[in-house]
Amino acid sequence: MSSNSKIIDTHAHLDFPQFDSDRPQVIERAKKAGVEYMVNVGSSLEGSRRSVELAGISKFIYATVGIHPHDAAKVDDKVFAELELLAKGERVVGIGEIGLDYYKSKVPKGLQQEAFRRFLDLAVRLKLPAIIHNRDADDDTLTILKEFSAKGLKGVMHCFSGDEEYLKECLGLGLYVSFTCNITFKNAKRLREVCCNTPIERLMLETDCPFLAPQVVRGSRNEPANLRYLVELLAELKGLTVEDVARITTYNAKSFFSIPLTDVEALPRIAYNIRDSLYLNITNRCSNGCSFCTRGISDFVKGHNLTLEREPTFEEVIAAMGDVSAYKEIVFCGFGEPTLRLDLICQVAKYLKEKRAKVRLVTNGHGNLIHKRSIVSDLRAIIDRVSISLDVDSKEKYLKICKPQFGPGTYDNIIDFIKECKSAGLDVEVTCLDIEGVNIKKCKELAKGLGVEFRQRHLNMVG
Ligand code: SF4
Missing domain, CATH: 3.20.20.70 (Aldolase class I)
Structure with a gap:
């Protein structure tokens, strides 16, 4: 990647304890690797507070606030009111990570759906995009998203792992799709094919760090600097240069999260x-x-x-x-x-x-x-x-x-x-x-x- 090319990690969890010992160094490595910004995604009440705090300290970080479906049972009026207040913060650019998880979550489906709807409603009211988690809940996720896309919801399907049909449904709702470094895994052939068929105009990059480190360092803690491996693979899959992928996905991310373009980009x-x-x-x-x-x-x-x-x-x-x-x-x-x-x-x-x-x-x-x-x-x-x-x-x-x-x-x-x-x-x-x-x-x-x-x-x- 040329030194002028910039990329955006649209989904990172730098607030997680895995980064407690070396957060400043992680940020420096990301900057050196061409990461212009990262969006720190809140996935719990405490994580959302930390996310907003991190964005307040570093101009390199934007925040989102939300509650992962694993914690959907904790979304009561008090928690929701605090998240709504946090969501109005200056450097908060989205609502999430929210959604449905029928694979691991022990929270009853009805409770997950109720929390998901509540957050999507907040996203629409505050005109903020939603970062959507879906695991083994394709149909219910789509049904709920359809209700809210009719109300003007803007959203991204985070860590996309669906098939071609699901991709079409998501694109049809005007949603963006973001891929993580798991498309670099040896056994991710099907996902790479889906990625190939995703219009690059609707595609964003994410690490989901500390999870899903790319194949070359698989098993280690992931971090935003590793995003370049994803860019290189995408360039290969799309028949573009890494500079093209960087420019296009950076534009997509800035446009999606309403992050201002530089004078040169504009x-x-x-x-x-x-x-x-x-x-x-x-x-x-x-x-x-x-x-x-x-x-x-x-x-x-x-x-x-x-x-x-x-x-x-x-x-x-x-x-x-x-x-x-x-x-x-x-x-x-x-x-x-x-x-x-x-x-x-x-x-x-x-x-x-x-x-x-x-x-x-x-x-x-x-x-x-x-x-x-x-x-x-x-x-x-x-x-x-x-x-x-x-x-x-x-x-x-x-x-x-x-x-x-x-x-x-x-x-x-x-x-x-x-x-x-x-x-x-x-x-x-x-x-x-x-x-x-x-x-x-x-x-x-x-x-x-x-x-x-x-x-x-x-x-x-x-x-
Ligand atoms: S520039 Fe003209 S020809 Fe090309 S798509 Fe637009 S209207 Fe059609």
């Missing part, structure tokens, strides 16, 4: 890096109004702020790119349709060709409609590869889902654009989305019939 990006590609964000305008577009929902994509204050000039794009020699490719992409700024694409791509860079254009394929003429001859000499987002398998679906400003003829026009690009000798790939209702097999056949490559895109995937 800065709108003209050029942004993912894996070994550099992406150029030259406009936020678009000729589509896709129902799945995230522009209206968040300013951020993969941990980069892509909402521009204004469209950049040629000079600003060149300055934002810096030295391009380290990148595999430079990609016109961003939070809008790049061909709306065709002149800028031509200018920048020409500059890049002089630098012998590989240049790719990601487009919705509306360029000919936007400029009321064929733009392919403009692109031929300066663009190496075009990724055309056809998204769906029929014109009817395109009209309904992508809502193009050019109306019903748009889909056929994109097909013509694909053919033209292919005949002009450009490398062409067509991409479609793996969302419900899209027939991917049909999309693949369509691309095959056009003699171009095909790629299936997941929602939120860039480029």
